[in-house]
Amino acid sequence: MIYSLIGLVLFFGLFYLYLQSKMFTVFHVNVQSKKVQGELRLIQITDYHGNPWIDLEKLKTSILAFKPDILLFTGDMQDNFDVPLERSLRLFRTLRELNLPMVAVLGNHEQGEGKEQYEEALKALGVKLLKNECYQGKIRGNLFTIIGMDHPFHASLYTPLMRQSTGYTLVLCHASKLIREAVTGEEGLILTGHTHGGQGRIPGIGAVYAPGEGFFPKYDKGLYHIGEKRIPLYVNSGLGNTFLPLRAFNAVAYAQIRIRGEEE
Numbered sequence: 001m002i003y004s005l006i007g008l009v010l011f012f013g014l015f016y017l018y019l020q021s022k023m024f025t026v027f028h029v030n031v032q033s034k035k036v037q038g039e040l041r042l043i044q045i046t047d048y049h050g051n052p053w054i055d056l057e058k059l060k061t062s063i064l065a066f067k068p069d070i071l072l073f074t075g076d077m078q079d080n081f082d083v084p085l086e087r088s089l090r091l092f093r094t095l096r097e098l099n100l101p102m103v104a105v106l107g108n109h110e111q112g113e114g115k116e117q118y119e120e121a122l123k124a125l126g127v128k129l130l131k132n133e134c135y136q137g138k139i140r141g142n143l144f145t146i147i148g149m150d151h152p153f154h155a156s157l158y159t160p161l162m163r164q165s166t167g168y169t170l171v172l173c174h175a176s177k178l179i180r181e182a183v184t185g186e187e188g189l190i191l192t193g194h195t196h197g198g199q200g201r202i203p204g205i206g207a208v209y210a211p212g213e214g215f216f217p218k219y220d221k222g223l224y225h226i227g228e229k230r231i232p233l234y235v236n237s238g239l240g241n242t243f244l245p246l247r248a249f250n251a252v253a254y255a256q257i258r259i260r261g262e263e264e
């Protein structure tokens with residue numbers, strides 16, 4: 001009897017952990033800016049790690065319903081280069097069908113041998129990869145600059161890029177720790193990932209541990225405001241896992257972001 005009970009608890013426990021990695025949710029992020037007229041709609045996907053359990057057609061439909069202007073990726077879409085590239089490329093291939101600009105930076109799991117081949121594959125799929133570079137464009141009449149920082153972040157490369165920025169400035173950076181100390185005050189929004197929200201969380205407390213942030217971190221997941229000018233920094237807990245495919249009280253997710261204009 002006791003063994004049946006333990007078996008049942010184990011079964012439902014594992015099933016719950018599986019669902020936390022498969023059934024993605026959507027974060028809704030709202031930011032205001034005097035530099036925007038009307039509204040910009042962004043999608044941010046991060047730390048996918050080639051998650052084999054995500055239903056990509058369902059993801060594409062969910063994104064399409066939001067009617068975004070651009071798709072942004074903040075690293076660790078691939079879980080190292082010792083697993084087939086196809087694990088991450090299939091996501092880009094599916095989202096390419098939306099015919100939207102795709103702009104990405106790389107994370108810590110996308111460094112080392114294999115990086116060159118990966119970068120070529122992303123380029124072939126129409127992904128604009130930024131490695132300490134700017135990307136400028138216009139959305140609904142709004143001039144914007146995206147500053148994409150390669151991993152690891154270097155403040156000495158960031159500050160000159162910020163000086164070149166015009167219009168509304170979006171910053172893509174895999175990990176938030178170092179950029180928090182380098183913020184210039186001119187950023188419109190900084191998008192990051194890396195923490196996975198701790199993967200396992202304690203309700204009411206948050207992450208027990210997050211990479212790069214340590215135990216019981218403040219910046220584990222969500223929207224923060226940093227520096228004297230209270231620049232919005234979003235830490236996205238990601239669409240996948242690394243090491244163990246386990247999540248608790250922290251379902252995988254992507255972000256739908258609205259940037260609305262505000263009066264001067």
Ligand SMILES: [Fe+2]
Pocket residue numbers: 047049076107109194195196242
């Ligand atoms: Fe990651």
